[in-house]
Amino acid sequence: MMEPASGAPSSPTGARKRRQRCCSKLKLFLMALSFAYFAKAFQGSYMKSSITQIERRFNIPSSLIGVIDGSFEMGNLLVIAVVSYFGAKLHRPKLIGTGCLLMALGSFVTVIPHFIMGKYEHETSIAHSVNLTTDILPCQSNQAITSDETANSEEISVAECQKEASSSMWIYVFLGNMLRGIGETPVMPLGVSYVDDFAREENTAFYLACIQTVGILGPVFGYMMGSLCAKLYVDIGFVNLSTVTINLKDSRWVGAWWLGFLVAGIVMLLASIPFWFLPRSLPKQGEGKKHNSTQEEERGSKTKKQEHAVDFSQMTKGKFISAYFLPSLKSLFCNPIFFCILCVSVIQVNAFIGIITFKPKFIEQTYGQSPSKAIFLIGTLHLPAVALGIFTGGFVLKKLKLTVIGAARVTIGASFTSFLLSVSYYGLSCENAKVAGLTVSYEGLNNVSYQENTLLSQCNSECACSLKYWDPVCADNGMTFVSPCLAGCKTSTGTGKQMVFHNCSCVATGTESKNTSVVLGQCARGDDCGTMFTYYLVVSVIGAYISACGATPGTIILLRSINPELKSLALGILTLVIRTLGGIPSPIYFGALIDMTCLKWGSNKCGGRGACRIYDSNAFKAIFLGLVYGLYSLSYLLWFVLYTLLKRRFQENQADHVSEDEGKANLKEKEDTGSHKDRHHIMPKEEDLLERESGI
Numbered sequence: 001m002m003e004p005a006s007g008a009p010s011s012p013t014g015a016r017k018r019r020q021r022c023c024s025k026l027k028l029f030l031m032a033l034s035f036a037y038f039a040k041a042f043q044g045s046y047m048k049s050s051i052t053q054i055e056r057r058f059n060i061p062s063s064l065i066g067v068i069d070g071s072f073e074m075g076n077l078l079v080i081a082v083v084s085y086f087g088a089k090l091h092r093p094k095l096i097g098t099g100c101l102l103m104a105l106g107s108f109v110t111v112i113p114h115f116i117m118g119k120y121e122h123e124t125s126i127a128h129s130v131n132l133t134t135d136i137l138p139c140q141s142n143q144a145i146t147s148d149e150t151a152n153s154e155e156i157s158v159a160e161c162q163k164e165a166s167s168s169m170w171i172y173v174f175l176g177n178m179l180r181g182i183g184e185t186p187v188m189p190l191g192v193s194y195v196d197d198f199a200r201e202e203n204t205a206f207y208l209a210c211i212q213t214v215g216i217l218g219p220v221f222g223y224m225m226g227s228l229c230a231k232l233y234v235d236i237g238f239v240n241l242s243t244v245t246i247n248l249k250d251s252r253w254v255g256a257w258w259l260g261f262l263v264a265g266i267v268m269l270l271a272s273i274p275f276w277f278l279p280r281s282l283p284k285q286g287e288g289k290k291h292n293s294t295q296e297e298e299r300g301s302k303t304k305k306q307e308h309a310v311d312f313s314q315m316t317k318g319k320f321i322s323a324y325f326l327p328s329l330k331s332l333f334c335n336p337i338f339f340c341i342l343c344v345s346v347i348q349v350n351a352f353i354g355i356i357t358f359k360p361k362f363i364e365q366t367y368g369q370s371p372s373k374a375i376f377l378i379g380t381l382h383l384p385a386v387a388l389g390i391f392t393g394g395f396v397l398k399k400l401k402l403t404v405i406g407a408a409r410v411t412i413g414a415s416f417t418s419f420l421l422s423v424s425y426y427g428l429s430c431e432n433a434k435v436a437g438l439t440v441s442y443e444g445l446n447n448v449s450y451q452e453n454t455l456l457s458q459c460n461s462e463c464a465c466s467l468k469y470w471d472p473v474c475a476d477n478g479m480t481f482v483s484p485c486l487a488g489c490k491t492s493t494g495t496g497k498q499m500v501f502h503n504c505s506c507v508a509t510g511t512e513s514k515n516t517s518v519v520l521g522q523c524a525r526g527d528d529c530g531t532m533f534t535y536y537l538v539v540s541v542i543g544a545y546i547s548a549c550g551a552t553p554g555t556i557i558l559l560r561s562i563n564p565e566l567k568s569l570a571l572g573i574l575t576l577v578i579r580t581l582g583g584i585p586s587p588i589y590f591g592a593l594i595d596m597t598c599l600k601w602g603s604n605k606c607g608g609r610g611a612c613r614i615y616d617s618n619a620f621k622a623i624f625l626g627l628v629y630g631l632y633s634l635s636y637l638l639w640f641v642l643y644t645l646l647k648r649r650f651q652e653n654q655a656d657h658v659s660e661d662e663g664k665a666n667l668k669e670k671e672d673t674g675s676h677k678d679r680h681h682i683m684p685k686e687e688d689l690l691e692r693e694s695g696i
Contacts (some may be wrong), residue, residue, distance in 0.1 A: 037214060041218025042267060044184075044222070051361075052360060067174070076185050079185050080579065083095065092193075100268055190568065232255055236256055245499070328566055328569055341574070353582060354627060387548075388545060390548045397553055404560045425625055433523070437482060450616075456486075460486050476515045489501035490503035594623060600612070
């Protein structure tokens with residue numbers, strides 16, 4: 001038998017195997033990128049879920065928490081433009097792997113304060129008496145504390161105060177979050193452009209939807225981890241929990257916030273591994289079905305592009321920026337569609353960041369839920385709905401093969417419907433908690449006050465209580481008092497969490513109850529508040545699903561509206577501007593405005609203002625929801641402009657295609673007519689030749 005020549009074409013089976021290997025590498029990248037999305041979302045959502053715990057642990061206001069939260073975007077801002085533009089010309093998988101390593105390092109830096117700070121000591125007016133078995137006198141004990149504070153304040157120097165956890169240790173969290181932002185930079189723009197470059201055009205939307213769907217599972221687990229850690233005391237394993245006198249619903253409770261960051265860092269380390277073994281580029285999906293000549297032409301064009309890239313690398317940075325980078329930027333910003341997408345995204349991201357940063361606190365203050373429960377419900381109800389919505393949006397795009405106009409309609413419709421549902425949140429809320437001297441008078445009348453002197457009343461005037469402590473106690477009539485002393489309590493029994501205060505003169509004011517005792521902790525909200533909370537959850541979950549249906553179509557609008565060569569740069573610039581104008585300022589001004597609704601500030605060990613202990617929930621609701629409604633309303637005005645521009649371009653492109661098709665048809669008709677005439681001219685000559693040959 002003859003052996004095939006060495007130059008003979010390979011068998012169909014071998015070509016099929018090569019195509020399968022190429023497809024398998026693309027699928028490996030998809031799986032690696034999906035896990036990286038999961039890991040970074042897990043890490044980021046855990047950070048969001050730990051905002052309240054970090055605020056309490058370091059005794060800082062919400063505005064400073066907003067600065068810490070914005071440090072992620074600050075880190076991203078430092079390198080996003082450079083990574084997005086130059087990263088497309090380098091080894092994209094390895095750059096993504098490097099970013100994952102930096103994110104893991106950021107998590108480990110964040111937990112450093114826990115291991116170098118002392119044990120957490122919450123503010124309390126009865127801390128010195130927790131372990132006593134004899135009765136104490138709250139009024140007299142507070143007088144002693146007040147005199148002790150005056151003496152001790154002179155002994156504590158400013159330098160010693162600076163060593164306290166609430167003064168400067170939060171900087172480690174700030175730096176760790178910034179490192180996370182730097183590391184996250186290459187994942188999205190380089191990952192999405194890599195998929196879009198090597199996948200079929202009709203598969204891109206579905207692949208992106210799958211990646212985002214897996215990524216959204218990260219926040220589910222991140223919030224669940226946050227809920228679990230919020231239930232564990234911050235110094236678990238180092239203190240006797242029986243001596244802790246506060247519970248989960250107490251605004252002084254701090255969970256084991258540091259534990260989740262260790263887990264997130266390990267997960268991110270694992271996510272970085274696969275990218276070091278993936279190739280720099282892949283054949284375009286489905287190119288194996290093309291003819292050999294077409295493949296040779298594409299190989300030749302790729303070789304030319306590679307030679308062109310070598311010329312880029314030999315240029316000086318200044319010449320490269322002036323010759324290519326700046327013109328590319330000009331091309332992007334002169335594109336009105338890209339500019340409108342940029343403006344819409346910035347406004348909506350401002351609202352979105354504000355929501356996800358302070359939503360747990362909104363639930364806690366408005367509905368009286370513990371932070372751990374609020375975080376758990378967000379992770380188990382809202383985020384799965386978001387994941388399902390993202391997948392639904394990608395599936396609809398693939399199934400219906402929607403154009404850019406169709407994708408825009410889906411995005412606008414989904415977002416606006418969700419917005420209409422969210423308007424009902426304003427009515428689905430509870431009244432302020434009844435706290436004597438803050439939200440109601442000591443007689444039980446509604447009277448919100450931001451002044452400390454309203455905490456004093458005739459019923460507690462003999463006690464000379466300190467006004468700086470937040471040590472809430474609950475009476476049978478459902479009213480909360482800021483401290484046992486301010487409740488006018490004369491005696492107490494029990495120790496730890498079982499301590500009960502008796503003969504409280506302020507409890508009898510304005511009520512017919514004969515029980516004048518109070519117990520530790522803030523009073524729970526009524527049953528009607530629980531019903532409202534259930535309605536709120538149902539509406540918010542439905543709204544989250546509908547809104548998420550427009551996520552993938554929104555990405556496709558961007559990818560299909562710009563020059564394919566500028567996709568990586570466009571995604572990078574979009575992320576850069578969003579992080580700068582949306583991610584950084586949003587939590588800061590949301591936090592600053594929320595701080596304005598604080599009724600009672602805690603105090604740190606230096607005597608300064610600490611974290612807020614209770615808010616005016618009505619004012620909190622008005623500011624929080626008002627900001628969200630205002631931002632989204634403005635974005636829909638810009639959406640109208642964007643849709644008009646998209647529709648105009650679509651009609652122009654359609655007209656160009658029609659004229660081009662007509663031109664091709666006319667050209668083909670002329671060619672057919674010309675070949676027909678040539679055939680008539682040639683045939684007689686052939687017949688003459690045949691006749692001559694036959695004659696011979």
